Amino acid sequence: GAVVSQHPSRVICKSGTSVKIECRSLDFQATTMFWYRQFPKQSLMLMATSNEGSKATYEQGVEKDKFLINHASLTLSTLTVTSAHPEDSSFYICSASATGINYGYTFGSGTRLTVV
């Protein structure tokens, strides 16, 4: 079945630094990838949608200059949290979908980001 690999699973960084999270579709080509943020004991909040080769579409209230999304190939999307601050600490999850898969989404295992 469709598998999405997300790395790293956990990362701790200092305030002011940048962190990159990778999301890879291992056995299918992901035409669209989604990035979510999840606060403790809460639901998933969609941050942005990215299509291969084009600029990401950000949801209202999400700072596109802070959360840089790149979807340069059909198997890789990256989320870079720039100039991270403690309030950016959260659980980030990616999801990928592809044509030919009957409207399905496969989720990565998530990244726990802690900014100290």
Added chain:
Amino acid sequence: AQSVTQPDIHITVSEGASLELRCNYSYGATPYLFWYVQSPGQGLQLLLKYFSGDTLVQGIKGFEAEFKRSQSSFNLRKPSVHWSDAAEYFCAVGSTGGGNKLTFGTGTQLKVEL
């Protein structure tokens, strides 16, 4: 705009008992509906999905869900719960446009008593 409501934040059941998790949606057309399960610190695993056709959908791990258009509901059921089913469960509705975004409910935390 589409939305999903999961009325129960927490549910506790005894192992072996039956389970029903409620989900109500708001969507202007025929919805694409999903149930996902999340274990602590993990991503989401798809349990089942409904696109069209038979309104009773079978999923993995013995779960099933029934789409009821008249009630705008897509409740998840399992006849006999196992201790390993303890997790967070999310109902989601998909849009046919706008990049096929999923909108999630707030989730239901399931606790299983032995």
